[in-house]
Amino acid sequence: MQVIIQNLATEYLDEGSGTAVLFLHGWMDSLHTFDALAALLPPTHRIIRLDLPGFGKTERPKEAWGLDEYVRFVDNFIKKLGVEVDTFVGHSFGGRVILKGAAENIFHADKLVLIGSAGIAKRNTPRHLFFNIIAKLGKVATAIPPLSFWKEKIRRRFYTRIGSDYADAGALQETFLKTISEDLSESAQKIDTPTLLIWGKNDTATPLSDGERLARLIPRAQLEALDGGHFIHRERPEEVVAFIRNFIC
Amino acid sequence: MKTVAVFFGGRSSEHDVSIITAHTPIIESLLATGEYDVWPVYIAKDGSWYADKAMNNIAYFKQDGWETKIAAQKKVQILFDNGLTLVWPGLMQKTVRMDIAFPAMHGTYGEDGSLMGLLRMANVPFVGCDIFASAVAMDKALTKQVLAAEGVPIVPFVWFTKHDWEQNTDELKEKIVRLRWPLFVKPVHLGSSIAIAKVKDEPQLENAIEVALHYDDKVLVEESVENLIEVTLPIMGNDEPRPAGIERPFNKAEFYDFNDKYLSGNKTGGGVNSQYSEIPAQIDAELAKQVEDFGTRTYRVLGCTGIARVDFLIESERKQVYVNEVNTLPGSLYAHNWKTVGISSVELVQKLVAFAEERFAAHQNLTYTFDSDILKKAGIPKSPGGTA
Numbered sequence: 030m031q032v033i034i035q036n037l038a039t040e041y042l043d044e045g046s047g048t049a050v051l052f053l054h055g056w057m058d059s060l061h062t063f064d065a066l067a068a069l070l071p072p073t074h075r076i077i078r079l080d081l082p083g084f085g086k087t088e089r090p091k092e093a094w095g096l097d098e099y100v101r102f103v104d105n106f107i108k109k110l111g112v113e114v115d116t117f118v119g120h121s122f123g124g125r126v127i128l129k130g131a132a133e134n135i136f137h138a139d140k141l142v143l144i145g146s147a148g149i150a151k152r153n154t155p156r157h158l159f160f161n162i163i164a165k166l167g168k169v170a171t172a173i174p175p176l177s178f179w180k181e182k183i184r185r186r187f188y189t190r191i192g193s194d195y196a197d198a199g200a201l202q203e204t205f206l207k208t209i210s211e212d213l214s215e216s217a218q219k220i221d222t223p224t225l226l227i228w229g230k231n232d233t234a235t236p237l238s239d240g241e242r243l244a245r246l247i248p249r250a251q252l253e254a255l256d257g258g259h260f261i262h263r264e265r266p267e268e269v270v271a272f273i274r275n276f277i278c
Numbered sequence: 279m280k281t282v283a284v285f286f287g288g289r290s291s292e293h294d295v296s297i298i299t300a301h302t303p304i305i306e307s308l309l310a311t312g313e314y315d316v317w318p319v320y321i322a323k324d325g326s327w328y329a330d331k332a333m334n335n336i337a338y339f340k341q342d343g344w345e346t347k348i349a350a351q352k353k354v355q356i357l358f359d360n361g362l363t364l365v366w367p368g369l370m371q372k373t374v375r376m377d378i379a380f381p382a383m384h385g386t387y388g389e390d391g392s393l394m395g396l397l398r399m400a401n402v403p404f405v406g407c408d409i410f411a412s413a414v415a416m417d418k419a420l421t422k423q424v425l426a427a428e429g430v431p432i433v434p435f436v437w438f439t440k441h442d443w444e445q446n447t448d449e450l451k452e453k454i455v456r457l458r459w460p461l462f463v464k465p466v467h468l469g470s471s472i473a474i475a476k477v478k479d480e481p482q483l484e485n486a487i488e489v490a491l492h493y494d495d496k497v498l499v500e501e502s503v504e505n506l507i508e509v510t511l512p513i514m515g516n517d518e519p520r521p522a523g524i525e526r527p528f529n530k531a532e533f534y535d536f537n538d539k540y541l542s543g544n545k546t547g548g549g550v551n552s553q554y555s556e557i558p559a560q561i562d563a564e565l566a567k568q569v570e571d572f573g574t575r576t577y578r579v580l581g582c583t584g585i586a587r588v589d590f591l592i593e594s595e596r597k598q599v600y601v602n603e604v605n606t607l608p609g610s611l612y613a614h615n616w617k618t619v620g621i622s623s624v625e626l627v628q629k630l631v632a633f634a635e636e637r638f639a640a641h642q643n644l645t646y647t648f649d650s651d652i653l654k655k656a657g658i659p660k661s662p663g664g665t666a
Contacts, residue, residue, distance in 0.1 A: 031473070031489045038473075038492050 031086075034106050040086035041079035041106070045072055048115040050277070052078040053103065053123030055147075056205070059085030062120060065266035071274065077114075079106060081123070083201045093203035096211050100130040107136075116277050118142040120262055121235060125213065132216030140277050141224040144269065145232050145259045149239040150212030217246035225276040226252040227269055229261035251276075280377040282314045282631070283329075283364065285393060287321040290385030291472050291493065295609055300382035301336035303613040303623035308380070309334065310624050317364060317374060321383070322348065329354040329364050362402040378631055379404040381607065385469055389607045390416035403638035405630045406584040407606040414580055415604040418466040419498045421580070425601055428579045430572055433591060433600045434458075435500035437466065440491045454483065460502045463487055465494030469605060476502060503600065507592040509559045511573040512612040514585045514626075516633050516640075519577045521570050522615045526559030557618045565592060568599045576601050584633045587612055 032039050042060060044067065052063045060078035067076045080087035082094065082102060090098070103126060107114055117138050119127040124146025130136035170176050171183055224247045228240035237254055244252040253272050257264040286300030287293055300318065308314045318333040328351050332338055341347070357363040362376040379397050381404060383389055391413035397404040407415070414420050419437035426432050436453045443450060454461070460478045463486035473493045475486035483499070490497040512522040559566070573588040580586075587608035591600045611630075613623045621629070 031475075032485060033488050033492050036492070038489060 032106070032109055034109055035102060037082050037088040037090065037102075039079060039082070039088075039106065041077065042067075043075070043077050043110070045075050047073040047075050048277075049075045049077060049112050050116045050118060051103075051107070051112075051114045052076070053117065053119040053126055054078075054081065054084065055121030055123055055145075057084065058120070058122075061085070062260070062263065063118070066118075066262055066270055066273070069266055069270040071278075075112070077110070077112065079103075081126075083204065089201065090204070093201075093207055095204075095207040096125065096129050099126045099208070100133065100135055103130060104135050114138050116140040116142060118144070118273065119146060120144040121147050121259065122208070124148060125208065128213045128216055128220070129211070131222055132213070132219040138222060141220070141222050142227065142273055142276065143224060143243070144227045144262050145229060145235045146226070146239070146243065147209070147235050148213035148217065149235070149242050150209075150214070214242070214246055217243055218248070220247050221249060223276075224250040225272060226250055227261060227272055228252065228254045229257035229259060229264070230254050231257060232259045232261070234259040279313060279315050280631075281317065281374065282308055282378045282380050283317045283319050283362065283376040284308070284380045284382055285319045285321065285388070286382040287323070288383040288385070288388040288393075289321070289323060289325050290383065290387060290389075292384035292389075292469055293323055296382055296384045296388065297336070297339050299384065299607070299610050301334075301339075302610055304380055304382050304611065304627060305334050307613075307623040307627040311628060313628075314378075317376065319354065319364070320348065321387075325387075327354045327356070328352075329366075356396075356400070358400045360401055362397065362400040376402060378402070378634060380627075380631070380634075381406055384607055384609065386416075386467060389469070389605075390467065403634045405634040407582050407586055408637070411581040411583065411586070412606045415582070415586070415606045416467055417496070418464060418603050419496065420466075421604055422498075424579060425576060428575070430576055430579065431598070431600050433500045433503060433602070435498050437496065437498040440495045440497075443487060443491065443497070451480075454499050457499065458501045462500050462502055463490050464498050464500070465490045466496045466498050467494050503591040503593050505593055505595045507559075507561060507565075507594045508590070508602075509561065509569055509592065510587055510589045510612075511569055512585065512587045512608055512615050513573055513577045513582070514616075514629065514633070516583045516637055519574045519582070521573055522612065522621075523557040523618045524559045524561070524566055524569050525555045525557045525612075525615050526561070527555045557615055561592070562597075565597060565599060572599060572601055576604060580604055582606060583637050584630055585611060 030041055030043065032041060040060070050070070052060065054060055054062045060080050063078055067078065070076060081099060083089040114136070115138060117127045117136060124143040125148045127136065127141055127143060128146065128148045131141060167183065176183065226240050226244055228237050230237055240252050240254065244250045255261055255265050255268055262269045284300050284304055286296045288296055290296070305316055305318060308316045316334055317329050317331065319327060319329045320333055321327050328348050330351060338344060352366050352368065355365040355367060357365050357373070362379060364374045364376065366372040379402050381388060381393050383393055387393065389412060391409040394404065394409040394412050398409060414424060419435070422432045422435060434457055436450065436457065438450050460476055461483065462474060462476055463483065464474045473490050475489065477483045477486050487497060507526065509524050509526045511524050513519045569590055576588045577586055585608065587605045589602040589605065591602045592598070611626060613626055616626050
């Protein structure tokens with residue numbers, strides 16, 4: 030199904046009836062990341078999923094967007110559908126959007142579920158500083174032959190190795206930089222909605238320590254950790270749904 | 279050896295489908311004949327033109343970062359000097375003159391007559407429908423109006439532009455409400471079922487119109503045919519149209535979308551999903567006869583030449599056949615269908631090139647200019663440089 034939001038053709042699925050659950054996917058992902066969860070949730074819920082701008086079948090914004098633009102977009106989507114969202118569920122980047130929207134009092138819901146959520150900046154960690162120096166040195170080294178011939182390949186391998194989506198962001202690279210630059214630690218403290226955090230213990234993109242930090246920052250949060258990685262909702266959908274059901278029902 | 283330029287890509291929502299059509303079957307088959315020097319001419323989404331024989335292999339378009347790789351290439355220019363010449367400008371300028379053009383572009387700026395106009399100006403033979411049939415067939419509403427005027431059955435519809443909808447929403451809604459629901463909403467200029475929606479109530483209608491107007495400035499709303507059998511008929515030829523097999527897509531969804539048509543095929547599917555249709559369609563003989571009759575009439579009425587495909591909607595209980603739309607560049611030329619009537623992909627492209635040359639030769643015999651004394655009689659002052 031399509032709907033026009035802010036002049037962007039937006040792909041979404043709206044299934045079932047009952048209390049509304051809105052799912053927001055992660056970076057370079059699509060609404061189908063939640064296929065297993067949507068199929069397992071009881072039919073007493075209206076399950077709404079959308080492809081965020083630039084991903085899946087939704088058009089890419091003409092300019093680079095920051096987090097605020099994504100929050101505004103989701104808000105306009107909700108208003109266009111005329112739906113009252115009972116629960117927001119976000120994975121990774123989708124969690125980042127929810128953190129910001131809920132903290133700014135733009136998203137109103139009874140419950141929040143954040144799965145391997147992004148939002149905690151890694152700016153000041155020794156690991157981040159180390160890779161930052163390597164990236165800068167690499168940029169200089171690959172500007173001159175012979176390494177310049179393999180610049181794109183080296184660059185891609187480097188960002189893949191360190192677990193960053195930057196190299197794969199394509200036309201969204203500027204958007205990627207804008208959206209990850211914002212640390213939501215302060216925002217997290219403003220959220221008074223009950224929040225369930227679900228994490229993969231072996232998540233390398235948003236490590237479990239991020240989940241533990243969010244659990245400390247969000248006043249009414251509870252953290253559940255499962256054996257698995259960043260896409261824990263696809264790896265262990267039954268267990269993830271069980272946590273969500275217990276939390277929202 | 280004749281030199282053929284195959285045009286594909288383009289500023290169209292069907293850009294990617296065009297890449298498939300160009301390679302499977304056109305370039306593959308042209309190369310297989312050993313009779314043609316094939317030049318792929320790729321038009322990027324931003325309208326830039328590139329030509330490089332490395333692009334004859336579809337693998338080029340599957341490699342990581344192919345768009346960046348193409349953008350780094352020298353753009354090709356076109357020279358019109360009683361023929362079509364590709365020009366790579368620069369100190370070491372290179373030129374290649376084309377004997378034949380083979381458009382493989384779907385949708386806007388390609389299938390809509392734009393490219394055909396350019397090729398007519400260049401005075402080069404080109405494969406497929408000419409500018410006039412292409413332009414009419416690209417507009418679903420205009421096609422229906424032409425066919426209705428010629429007594430070819432079509433489904434009742436209402437059409438409007440974006441401006442009309444913004445200015446006269448209530449009036450248009452009144453007209454639409456009088457149609458028999460459910461309805462289909464379609465952008466008139468887009469193919470591959472892009473932004474087409476079936477609607478059952480007014481809120482769905484308004485949303486579907488908004489989506490359709492996002493992609494096009496003209497939209498039609500038409501009655502849905504119930505008890506539906508959808509069939510399609512590829513046709514080729516100039517003055518003597520020859521139909522292929524009547525093809526019936528298998529009904530997996532309420533209507534066929536872009537994915538059904540192009541993306542759900544298997545490796546042997548030739549670009550179009552070979553598992554998605556039945557050829558010949560198992561419909562009764564009287565319906566099949568009507569489909570062939572209306573198909574060839576439609577082909578003639580619109581002035582199609584080379585190749586086209588006519589799509590039909592059949593109300594199976596009342597046995598009523600309607601022409602739905604005409605596609606002047608069927609995806610992958612519907613080579614899978616032509617094979618069922620004994621025409622291989624290689625024979626298909628050879629026949630299409632022959633039709634192009636036949637039409638071109640016929641046009642060369644037409645008189646386009648004549649001497650007149652209209653300028654002398656117009657009372658225009660003589661040039662200051664002339665004798666006073």
